[in-house]
Amino acid sequence: MYQVFLYLHVLGAIMMGFYLLLPFLAMRVEALQSGTAQFGFLNVLFAANRAGQLALVIALLSGGYMVSKAPYSVLWMVLAVVLFLAIGALTGILGSKIRKALQDPAGGNIKAHMGSIKSLSVINGIIFFLVVTLMMFPF
Template identity: 95%
Template sequence: MQQVFLYLHVLGAILMGFYLMLPFLAMRVEALQSGTAQFGFLNVLFAANRAGQLALVITFLSGGYMVSKAHYSVLWMVLAVVLFLAIGALTGILGSKMRKALQDSAGGNIKAHIGSIKSLSVINGIIFFLVVTLMKFPF
């Protein structure tokens, strides 16, 4: 059973790797000329964010099972949970900003929300990098 949960955990982590690319992709939204092109590209990023949120839940639950079967320090467990919750909260806020930006199919709302989308994606990328580092080097 441990191997099944490890597989799910790694698969979820690979899917969440999108959050390392998201800051670079979010910066490209403004580079597109037309509002409809921005709308389409942001719509793809919104869908990928949803998939990343699902992967976050799968990774969190499978990791919880694996932690219950192993011996890790309390500090490591607290840091892991806090960072996962931070990613969950920030991706939820990011999804809300994207949803508001996507209300106009001509791309008129994107300019008002792109700054916060880029900022949140950078913070998410940094936190995900910290999570990967914490998972690779447990103490």
């Protein structure tokens, strides 16, 4: 059973790898000339963010099972949960900002929200990098 949860956990981590690319992809939105092109690209980022949130839930649940079967330090477990919750909160806020930017199909709202979308993308990327590092080198 442990192997099944490990597989789900790794699969979730691979799906969440999108958050390492998201800062670079978010910076490309403004490089697109037309508002409709920006709208379409941002729509794809919104869908990928939703998939990343689903992967986060899968990784959190499968990781919870695996932690119950192995001796990890309390500090490591607290750090892991706090970082996972931080990613969950920030991706929710990011999804809200993208949704607000996508209210106008012509792309009129995008420019007003791009600063916060880029900032949240960078913060999510950094936190996800910390999560991967923490998982690879438990103490």
